[in-house]
Amino acid sequence: MTQAPPPEDYESLIRLIHDRHDSMSKTYQQIAVYLTQNPNDVAVRSVNAIAQSCDIHASSFVRFAQSLGYDGFKSLQVLFQQRLATAAPGFEARVHALKQELKSRDDLSEAELLRDMVVSDAASVQSLLDEIDANDLAQAAEILSDAETVFLLGQLRSAPVVELIRYLLTMVGKKCIMLDPSGGLATHVSRTMGTKDVLLAVSFRFYANEVVSIVEEVAAQGRTIIALTDSSLSPLAKSAQVLFAAHEHAGPLSRSVTAPICLAQTIALAVASRIQNNPNVPEIPSVTCPRQ
Structure with missing residues (x-):
């Protein structure tokens, strides 16, 4: 049987990686996650440097590319270079x-x-x-503004992001419930979600086990889920009606939450514009302390 020709553009390559991800070996899945999370680094770094970052032998990257129909890693890398050349060079x-x-x-x-x-x-x-797709932002804002209650879920380094979202949505009058892991009740509280409620889940590598299991259980109940994560190959991806993947850039602080927080604030402002029927100048009130 003749193998189908390899993808000729970046978007088609990413779709193919998603389609095959579940059937890949563990090593190939690690490579797939790195490629989707670090497209700019893949474009400019050598295969040996990329492999060293992943603690995976360079030959595995070559075989990964060949499994997708390319003659070697450099042929796959060209698609990342073409993407970078057109993305805010x-x-x-x-x-x-x-x-x-x-x-x-x-x-x-x-x-x-x-x-x-x-x-x-x-x-x-x-x-x-x-x-980030503008249509996804609009859809998420519509879902959240129409929801009866927004359940919020995030642990470990995701916790500050969901805490900020809770504050912002509460200040615009949206009822929110935090699925707090303290007391061991987060899973049980999630089971109280109604058909008009929405789960907004935030999780980054390495994904908190309880967050992943709650998302999967809520999805099985047929509830609506919006996910903010770091990769379209995240374990949250399959369960989400709207998925935001904010890729990480290497820096002095491993896995900074600056970009996710910026995205969270944008989502909250978009919700505020719908609740206030004011798309031009949405406003999120601040808590003010009375003078003594």
């Missing part, structure tokens, strides 16, 4: 130049740590403009 060039400058310095002062943090987080936030 000026900004990416500035980020790359700043990172190279930082690597060449011996000064590890607090000011340089701040500079490095700003560069990496700026790259992550900028990527949202290319990675």
Whole structure:
């Protein structure tokens, strides 16, 4: 049987990786996650450097590419390079130049740590403009504004993101329930969701087991789920009606939440614009303390 020709563009390649992900070996799944989470790094780094980042032998990357129909990894890499050439090339060039400058310095002062943090987080936030679909934002805002109650779920480093979402949605008058892991009741509280309720789940690698299991159980109940995660291959992806994948950029702080928080604020503002019927200037009130 003749093998189908390999994808000729980045979007088709990613669709093929998604289609085959569940049937891949564990090593190939790790490679697939890296490719989908770090498209810019894949475009500019050698296969040996990429393999070292994943702690996987470079030959596995070559075989992975061949399993998709390419003659080698470089043929697959071309698609990532084409994508990068059309995705805010000026900004990416500035980020790359700043990172190279930082690597060449011996000064590890607090000011340089701040500079490095700003560069990496700026790259992550900028990527949202290319990675987040406007239709998904509109759909999520519509679902959340129409929901009777928004159940919020996030643990470990995802916790600050859902705490911020709870604050913002509460301030615009949306009823929210946090599925707090304390007391061991998060799973049981999730089972009280009604047909008009929505679950907004946030989870990043390495995904909290309870978050994944709750999402799967809520999906089995037929409830609506919006997921904010770091990869379209995340265990939350299959259960979500709307999926936001905010890719991470390497920086001084492993797995920064700056980009997810920016995305969370955007979603909250979009909900506010619908609740207030004010698409031009949505406003989220702040808690004010009375003067003593």
